[in-house]
Amino acid sequence: MEITALPLPNTLIESCLSKGIRELYPPQAACVDAGLLEGKNLLISIPTASGKTLLAEMAMASQIARGGKCLYIVPLRALASEKFEEFKAHGSKVGVATGDFDRTDNQLGSNDIIVATSEKVDSLLRNRTRWLSEVTLMVLDEVHLIGSEHRGATLEMVITKMRYANPQMQIIGLSATIGNPKALASWLEATLISSTWRPVDLRQGVYFDGTITFGGKTEPRSVRAVTKHDDLNLCLDTIEEGGQCLVFVSSRRNAEAFAKRAASAIKAGTPDSKELAIRIRQLRDADQPNLLAECVERGAAFHHAGLKREERLIIEEGFRKGYLEIISATPTLAAGLNLPARRVIIRDYMRFTSGMGMVPIPVMEYHQMAGRAGRPHLDPYGEAVLIAKDRQTVEKLIEFFIDAGAEEIDSQCADENALCAHILSLIATGFARDTAALTDFMERTFYAFQHPHSRSMGRIVGESTRFLVSAAMITDEEGQLSATKLGHLVSVLYLDPHSARNILDVLQKSDQVTDIGILHLICTSPDMPRLYLKSADTASLKSFLYKNGDDLMVPLPYDSEEEEIWLAALKTALVLTDWAEEVSEDKMEERYSIGAGDIYNVVDSAKWLLYAADRLVGMEIPAFKKEISQIGIRVQYGVKEELLPLVQLRNIGRVRARRLYNAGYTNRDRLREAGLPVLTRILGQHLARQILTAVGAKVPDLQISGKKEPSLYRTGSG
Numbered sequence: 001m002e003i004t005a006l007p008l009p010n011t012l013i014e015s016c017l018s019k020g021i022r023e024l025y026p027p028q029a030a031c032v033d034a035g036l037l038e039g040k041n042l043l044i045s046i047p048t049a050s051g052k053t054l055l056a057e058m059a060m061a062s063q064i065a066r067g068g069k070c071l072y073i074v075p076l077r078a079l080a081s082e083k084f085e086e087f088k089a090h091g092s093k094v095g096v097a098t099g100d101f102d103r104t105d106n107q108l109g110s111n112d113i114i115v116a117t118s119e120k121v122d123s124l125l126r127n128r129t130r131w132l133s134e135v136t137l138m139v140l141d142e143v144h145l146i147g148s149e150h151r152g153a154t155l156e157m158v159i160t161k162m163r164y165a166n167p168q169m170q171i172i173g174l175s176a177t178i179g180n181p182k183a184l185a186s187w188l189e190a191t192l193i194s195s196t197w198r199p200v201d202l203r204q205g206v207y208f209d210g211t212i213t214f215g216g217k218t219e220p221r222s223v224r225a226v227t228k229h230d231d232l233n234l235c236l237d238t239i240e241e242g243g244q245c246l247v248f249v250s251s252r253r254n255a256e257a258f259a260k261r262a263a264s265a266i267k268a269g270t271p272d273s274k275e276l277a278i279r280i281r282q283l284r285d286a287d288q289p290n291l292l293a294e295c296v297e298r299g300a301a302f303h304h305a306g307l308k309r310e311e312r313l314i315i316e317e318g319f320r321k322g323y324l325e326i327i328s329a330t331p332t333l334a335a336g337l338n339l340p341a342r343r344v345i346i347r348d349y350m351r352f353t354s355g356m357g358m359v360p361i362p363v364m365e366y367h368q369m370a371g372r373a374g375r376p377h378l379d380p381y382g383e384a385v386l387i388a389k390d391r392q393t394v395e396k397l398i399e400f401f402i403d404a405g406a407e408e409i410d411s412q413c414a415d416e417n418a419l420c421a422h423i424l425s426l427i428a429t430g431f432a433r434d435t436a437a438l439t440d441f442m443e444r445t446f447y448a449f450q451h452p453h454s455r456s457m458g459r460i461v462g463e464s465t466r467f468l469v470s471a472a473m474i475t476d477e478e479g480q481l482s483a484t485k486l487g488h489l490v491s492v493l494y495l496d497p498h499s500a501r502n503i504l505d506v507l508q509k510s511d512q513v514t515d516i517g518i519l520h521l522i523c524t525s526p527d528m529p530r531l532y533l534k535s536a537d538t539a540s541l542k543s544f545l546y547k548n549g550d551d552l553m554v555p556l557p558y559d560s561e562e563e564e565i566w567l568a569a570l571k572t573a574l575v576l577t578d579w580a581e582e583v584s585e586d587k588m589e590e591r592y593s594i595g596a597g598d599i600y601n602v603v604d605s606a607k608w609l610l611y612a613a614d615r616l617v618g619m620e621i622p623a624f625k626k627e628i629s630q631i632g633i634r635v636q637y638g639v640k641e642e643l644l645p646l647v648q649l650r651n652i653g654r655v656r657a658r659r660l661y662n663a664g665y666t667n668r669d670r671l672r673e674a675g676l677p678v679l680t681r682i683l684g685q686h687l688a689r690q691i692l693t694a695v696g697a698k699v700p701d702l703q704i705s706g707k708k709e710p711s712l713y714r715t716g717s718g
């Protein structure tokens with residue numbers, strides 16, 4: 001099926017042609033035949049890299065041509081920006097919904113395409129965002145994540161709510177290969193398009209003792225033992241042929257160790273890889289050793305969530321351009337990253353799981369990693385290779401991962417903790433005003449579809465409403481349910497009702513609060529991603545407790561599992577305290593053995609929870625509002641209180657603010673008096689001019705070649 005023959009806008013056709021896309025892949029053509037461009041619901045379950053994004057783009061373009069509005073739901077924030085950039089390139093009016101959860105983002109509705117995570121859509125629904133009812137196409141990227149333990153329930157509720165509100169809307173579900181696609185398709189009232197077709201042939205095999213044994217009919221292949229490490233030999237083998245390798249390992253430390261080993265085996269880099277290393281070095285303190293830059297210099301890199309975002313982007317770009325030959329990565333990044341390589345090595349296929357010890361990774365996850373093998377148009381084929389520990393394991397791995405069918409996905413809506421927040425939001429937004437309406441709504445979920453005779457949904461609805469009544473978040477008057485002021489606030493703040501109640505209960509019992517006490521309290525909340533506890537942490541945490549235990553408000557639990565959570569919350573709270581005390585990022589990374597990415601994630605979530613706690617306390621316990629607001633602002637900027645007037649200026653972060661303060665420029669008045677030459681010495685001329693303009697000082701014109709520089713310095717608005 002030729003692209004030019006399709007009823008699509010010229011901009012999309014031209015963009016396809018410019019990328020060399022002339023003809024649809026067979027599964028894509030099947031989708032068009034099934035009504036993709038005519039508003040039909042489709043569940044598209046096809047392998048990675050077989051062109052799902054283009055399908056979504058075609059469906060969206062034809063909706064927009066008919067005056068429609070499209071909502072594209074992604075699982076991760078990073079993917080939201082990636083898709084936003086991609087769709088924008090085709091000339092559509094695109095918006096991306098990120099940021100705070102308690103906003104309606106009405107202006108976003110002027111776009112034709114809005115990209116958002118499922119959590120963000122949920123919060124837009126809770127805030128009764130008007131334009132949501134105008135959506136005529138909802139694309140669900142990675143819809144199989146309905147089965148994911150952590151995020152699945154929210155995605156399922158968002159789909160159910162959106163369908164309830166917009167029954168005519170077209171739905172396109174994009175899914176990895178799953179075991180029960182028919183069930184999911186019929187719940188979505190969608191035609192199922194399922195295929196194993198791939199643009200590049202994929203060979204999947206298991207390596208042991210110098211040989212890769214493939215599943216299917218492919219001949220075994222021997223691998224030369226250049227070093228004493230099998231994993232590295234597998235990489236060198238592909239590099240020798242002119243390909244690149246992606247190696248999946250189980251931990252950040254393993255990823256770093258592998259990249260280090262790979263870099264020394266590759267020996268010399270290229271001018272391009274050296275150039276990349278220079279860019280990486282610029283992102284950190286030049287006096288510190290920089291393992292990533294050392295590896296990248298020689299053509300290898302590691303990639304995990306502990307890295308800075310800029311570091312990850314440079315590595316991804318370097319790999320795509322072929323400047324890097326090997327990347328070792330943790331599996332968390334396999335999900336979203338579009339980074340194909342000729343050979344993908346799945347080295348660590350066992351994973352430690354709490355309560356179960358070492359267990360094999362899910363087959364779906366294996367397929368997601370294996371699917372990265374083979375770059376269309378560039379590689380003759382892709383290879384995914386597992387590494388067996390002994391000869392007997394070879395066959396077992398082929399059977400378990402390669403030949404096995406994909407796993408079925410199950411609804412995660414059977415959990416009271418996950419559902420309680422959704423039930424509150426259904427009541428607060430008026431989706432359900434009584435128990436019967438709640439039950440009717442719940443019957444539209446995938447859970448009810450999968451378990452038509454189960455009574456557990458009714459039980460969970462009952463338990464949740466009882467809890468919400470006892471938590472003073474809803475009232476139940478003879479079956480008529482309505483949210484209280486507190487209930488409305490908790491719903492729009494996107495807080496788990498249990499953690500909101502817990503924050504209020506703990507504060508209500510306390511006579512006074514300390515910064516570490518507040519931070520520890522929010523870090524014990526299930527909404528907060530906590531840092532991992534390492535065995536080396538326990539001693540320093542216990543010593544902290546010995547000296548400062550009285551400052552904490554949440555008592556140490558007796559249960560050992562809960563104690564671990566409590567201690568991890570304390571470690572996270574200490575990281576936040578250091579951040580607000582202006583400890584340098586390098587020192588924090590060393591002190592807690594964490595990465596810059598971890599600091600960013602923890603601060604980002606804490607900002608939100610502190611803001612939410614501030615709003616809750618403002619309504620319920622005004623006596624503590626001042627303390628909570630203050631630590632909230634300090635965590636937001638990462639500074640002591642004295643720097644707050646400075647960090648509120650644009651382009652002045654914690655480091656520059658401290659430099660200014662220490663030089664005696666402690667507030668806007670002092671800055672205004674400082675004058676250009678002095679501030680230039682501290683900030684450089686460009687920024688000094690911006691800051692002076694922002695604080696309302698007169699700035700002499702900049703003379704370049706005798707001419708005035710026109711608009712460059714008009715940006716500082718404070």
Ligand code: ADP
Nearest residue numbers: 021022023024025047048049050051052053054
């Ligand atoms: P998926 O989302 O299924 O993993 P993508 O949509 O990212 O896959 O597509 C992978 C690559 O294939 C992209 O670079 C895309 O431009 C390209 N592609 C998609 N459809 C076609 C086609 N019909 N012909 C050639 N290349 C295509």
